[in-house]
Amino acid sequence: MESIAREVKGSFHWYPVQKTFSIVSARDTLKFAVGIPYMARNGRTSQLTQAPQLHSGHIWIAEDDAKKITTKPVASEPVPVKTAEPTKPAAPIAAKVDPKADTKPATPVIVKPKPPKAEIAGSREVRTIVIDPGHGGKDPGASGKRAQEKDIVLAVAKLLRKNLADEGFNVKLTRSKDVFIELGQRANLANQWDGDLFISLHCNAIDATEERKRIIQGYQFYVLRAPESEEDKAIARRENAVATLYGEKNAKDELSPLEWFKLEARLEQYKQTSYLFTEKLLDSFEGGKIKKMNTGVGGAGFMVLVGAMMPAVLIELGFISNEEDEAYMMSKVGQQDLADRIAEAVSKYKDAVHSYRETLGRD
Numbered sequence: 001m002e003s004i005a006r007e008v009k010g011s012f013h014w015y016p017v018q019k020t021f022s023i024v025s026a027r028d029t030l031k032f033a034v035g036i037p038y039m040a041r042n043g044r045t046s047q048l049t050q051a052p053q054l055h056s057g058h059i060w061i062a063e064d065d066a067k068k069i070t071t072k073p074v075a076s077e078p079v080p081v082k083t084a085e086p087t088k089p090a091a092p093i094a095a096k097v098d099p100k101a102d103t104k105p106a107t108p109v110i111v112k113p114k115p116p117k118a119e120i121a122g123s124r125e126v127r128t129i130v131i132d133p134g135h136g137g138k139d140p141g142a143s144g145k146r147a148q149e150k151d152i153v154l155a156v157a158k159l160l161r162k163n164l165a166d167e168g169f170n171v172k173l174t175r176s177k178d179v180f181i182e183l184g185q186r187a188n189l190a191n192q193w194d195g196d197l198f199i200s201l202h203c204n205a206i207d208a209t210e211e212r213k214r215i216i217q218g219y220q221f222y223v224l225r226a227p228e229s230e231e232d233k234a235i236a237r238r239e240n241a242v243a244t245l246y247g248e249k250n251a252k253d254e255l256s257p258l259e260w261f262k263l264e265a266r267l268e269q270y271k272q273t274s275y276l277f278t279e280k281l282l283d284s285f286e287g288g289k290i291k292k293m294n295t296g297v298g299g300a301g302f303m304v305l306v307g308a309m310m311p312a313v314l315i316e317l318g319f320i321s322n323e324e325d326e327a328y329m330m331s332k333v334g335q336q337d338l339a340d341r342i343a344e345a346v347s348k349y350k351d352a353v354h355s356y357r358e359t360l361g362r363d
């Protein structure tokens with residue numbers, strides 16, 4: 001890709017967190033994402049023969065695709081899609097939370113998009129926290145030997161609400177009782193409340209032998225990112241299953257590559273701050289009763305996060321299929337401890353956003 005950039009006399013920009021890259025020349029702005037077989041040329045999306053791949057420290061694409069890029073735009077066959085992808089060159093990473101960034105939504109999930117504001121969520125002061133206790137009502141979520149996911153996450157959400165309210169945050173819950181809410185509706189609510197941070201609470205589970213259930217435990221934090229492992233894909237499918245199960249509109253359990261690609265442009269605005277929050281979560285969950293699973297951070301296509309126009313993180317508190325994790329998540333002490341740790345992360349996140357704003361000279 002670097003040599004293609006030189007050939008078209010363009011500059012090459014690589015965004016390691018998002019795993020996206022762009023080539024900006026006098027003629028074109030081309031955007032790509034590793035692992036996704038599409039590119040956008042000046043905002044128009046077209047298919048690639050193969051997804052760009054990372055290999056030996058470089059990004060490689062198929063020869064046919066390379067030819068498309070180095071020839072005139074007419075040679076490409078644009079897929080007719082209505083997106084609001086910005087055509088200007090992407091800002092460098094340090095300026096990712098630039099409030100002047102394009103705030104137009106590029107997703108069909110939102111029913112009533114708000115008009116662009118002067119400062120978007122993620123770059124303005126952190127005030128409104130939307131807590132989303134997963135599942136509810138006819139959808140119990142995952143079940144353990146004694147508990148159901150929907151009850152645990154609601155209990156933690158209520159404790160978290162109290163903690164955050166005591167610290168002066170404006171706190172909203174997508175549900176405060178045992179009721180069913182569609183996945184798409186949860187993000188819509190968060191957008192209506194003009195949230196600054198969306199936290200979806202869940203419990204993980206595996207369907208496996210008793211021995212595996214004893215071994216597999218731990219918490220994990222998820223952001224919207226093209227999944228890199230089969231495990232992450234499976235977790236998203238499980239959390240998304242409710243939408244297809246109950247006939248939700250636009251329901252699906254996985255995003256198509258094209259949908260991923262179209263999401264990228266919008267996600268860029270919130271991805272850095274979503275990761276910033278997961279960093280704070282990793283710090284505050286350190287040393288707790290429930291252990292970290294793998295690296296503690298994963299990415300997949302969680303439908304509940306797709307429509308949120310703000311930094312958004314899905315927390316798997318622990319494995320309900322593991323007796324130890326389940327007992328802790330069911331206990332009053334455990335629930336309070338989890339709420340305390342999340343609240344601490346929210347406060348640290350707020351401080352981090354605040355000091356970033358100070359470096360930009362904002363009040």
Ligand SMILES: [Zn+2]
Nearest residue numbers: 134141202203
């Ligand atoms: Zn869940």
